[in-house]
Amino acid sequence: MKFLAIDTSGNRLTVVAANGETVVKRAACDCAQKYSVLLMDEIEAALSLAQMRIEACDFLACVVGPGSFTGIRIGISTVKGLCFACGIPALAVTSFDAAAYAETGRKRLILIDAGHGNYYACRYGAGTEAEAEPSFLSGEEAERICDRGYAPVRAEALDLAEGLYRAARANAAQAGSTDRLAALYLRKSSAEEKR
Helix, strand or coil, X not given: CEEEEEECCCCXXXXXXXXXXXXXXXXXXXXXXXXXHHHXXXXXXXXXXXXXXXXXXXXXXXXXXXXXXXXXXXXXXHHHHHHHXXXXXXXXXXXXHHHHHHCCCCCEEEEEEEECCEEEEEEECCCCCECCCCEEEEHHHHHHHHCCCCEEEEXXXXXXXXXXXXXXXXXXXXXXXXXXXXXXXXXXXXXXXXX
């Protein structure tokens, strides 16, 4: 299986290039304000290290959120453009999927920092299937869920490059039209909230 997967939804830029058994994972930290500058260079570097051309990919995967509104839009538009240019199917991966595949084995509430003491959250059992729809929670609401036996797992503390690789590989059969690359927003943007 050959694919390229990217995550621009948080503070970490993650690019994974898989060429059969050769898997290249690149992650650059604290670069959320530079995605539009760094992304294509990171994609080229990952593909080069994997000794693969983008046209050889079976599909391209992109994290569609939740997370940084701007980062998500940059990632989706980049992957859509590459898919259109090369005639390659697209796969949407949520931030929660990447985190769920990075850590399994216990009931957990995956938390993604949404600022101001709030979280994007999703409950998982011991595996990789969500037990409920993702939601936007206050810190207090997240604590109440954890009190019901869910271990709090902060996504940024996980190896999300490995999680993204596993999620893309496991869900490859779902790759298809770029229409599937729709942003997962669980709340309005700061600009919309201030209107």
